[in-house]
Amino acid sequence: MFEWLFLPEEISRTFAIVLIFASFLTSALTAAMGLGGGVALLALMGTGMPVASVLPVHAIVQLGSNLGRTVIQFKYIVWPLVLWFVVGSIVGVAMGGPVVMYIPDTFAKLLLAAFILWSVFGAKIKQASSISKTYFILGGALTSFAAMIVGAAGPMVAALIASKGYIKQPLVATHATCMVFQHGLKILAFGALGFAFAQWVPMLIAMIVSGLVGTYMGTRLLDNLPDKIFRLGFRVTMVLLSLQMIWGALQSFWF
Numbered sequence: 001m002f003e004w005l006f007l008p009e010e011i012s013r014t015f016a017i018v019l020i021f022a023s024f025l026t027s028a029l030t031a032a033m034g035l036g037g038g039v040a041l042l043a044l045m046g047t048g049m050p051v052a053s054v055l056p057v058h059a060i061v062q063l064g065s066n067l068g069r070t071v072i073q074f075k076y077i078v079w080p081l082v083l084w085f086v087v088g089s090i091v092g093v094a095m096g097g098p099v100v101m102y103i104p105d106t107f108a109k110l111l112l113a114a115f116i117l118w119s120v121f122g123a124k125i126k127q128a129s130s131i132s133k134t135y136f137i138l139g140g141a142l143t144s145f146a147a148m149i150v151g152a153a154g155p156m157v158a159a160l161i162a163s164k165g166y167i168k169q170p171l172v173a174t175h176a177t178c179m180v181f182q183h184g185l186k187i188l189a190f191g192a193l194g195f196a197f198a199q200w201v202p203m204l205i206a207m208i209v210s211g212l213v214g215t216y217m218g219t220r221l222l223d224n225l226p227d228k229i230f231r232l233g234f235r236v237t238m239v240l241l242s243l244q245m246i247w248g249a250l251q252s253f254w255f
Contacts, residue, residue, distance in 0.1 A: 008053075008199045015048040016203060020210045027065040027211035030154070031072075031172065031218025032225065038062050038154040038179075039241050043248075055148075056190040057200055062154075063183040064208030068215040069176035076173035078166065084133050085157075086181045088140025093185040095145055110249045113242040136160070144182050148189065154179060155241050158234075168230050172222060 007016050022044050026037030041061065045054050070077070139160040147153035158175050166174065191197065197204075222230075 007203060010050050010053060011048060011203075016206075018048075019045065019203075020206050023061060023065070023207040023211040024214035027068070027214030028218035028221075029214075030065065030176075031069055031215045032221040037065070039244070043244070052195075053200070056187070056195040056197065057204065059183045059186040059190065060197070060200075060204050061207045061211060063180060063187065064204075065211035065215055066176040066179040066183065068212040069172065069219065070180055072215065072219050073169055073173035073176065076169040077177050078161075078170055078174045081136055081161065081164070081174055082177045082181070084136035085140035085160075085178045088137040088142075089144040089178075089182050089185055091137075092141035092144025092146075093148060093182075093189050095141070110246065113246045113249070140178070140182075144185065147182055147186060153182070155238060157182070159238065162234065167227060167234075168222065168225070171234075172219075 007013060011019075019041075022041055026041040028037070029040065030037030038058075042054065042058050045058055049057070139157075143153040143156045143160065146156060154175070157178050158171070161171055161174055161178070187197075225233075
């Protein structure tokens with residue numbers, strides 16, 4: 001009876017427990033390092049959930065996790081950047097919704113990984129005080145379009161913000177706020193496309209609550225993390241995520 005009340009039919013009780021715990025760990029990772037948790041959770045969800053459910057459910061869980069970071073780190077948010085990012089995101093989601101079923105996942109992942117690696121090794125870091133409206137409108141459109149296809153464009157958004165010179169709290173807080181809007185737009189788009197969220201509500205609540213606890217603990221770690229270690233950890237995480245995307249894309253191509 002518990003299973004019938006709490007779980008959607010598509011997943012087992014064991015996998016549900018794994019996802020709830022993973023939501024805690026991945027939220028803590030993202031709060032501490034600025035990125036990584038969303039991609040890791042998406043990869044795990046893909047191993048035990050129907051493909052059609054992964055992206056919509058992932059979007060709601062990530063909305064809750066990022067909203068927690070936004071509230072906790074509210075005073076560090078760079079609002080002008082968020083504003084222009086949201087303008088671009090509206091365009092990107094509107095464009096990505098109708099074509100989400102037609103873009104090869106392999107191609108999208110390779111492009112996303114290439115952009116992230118370029119941002120880490122090729123992009124010239126600009127001063128944090130210089131905010132280009134066009135830069136973030138285009139960035140919002142591109143990352144939101146990608147998010148509709150590959151599900152987790154968080155590393156790309158983090159790269160966008162980091163390329164302007166922001167680190168630690170301003171980076172993590174602004175990234176979280178941008179992702180709240182991006183995931184919110186994705187949820188509206190998936191709802192319009194007919195996804196039935198109702199059966200997932202109890203599971204989503206459990207994962208969001210677990211994620212909020214992880215967000216709180218990860219934020220405490222971020223506050224005490226030296227800038228030098230944060231920069232190194234951020235770059236290493238970006239590279240590992242890019243390599244994981246490339247490997248996943250190559251596996252899809254080969255097999």
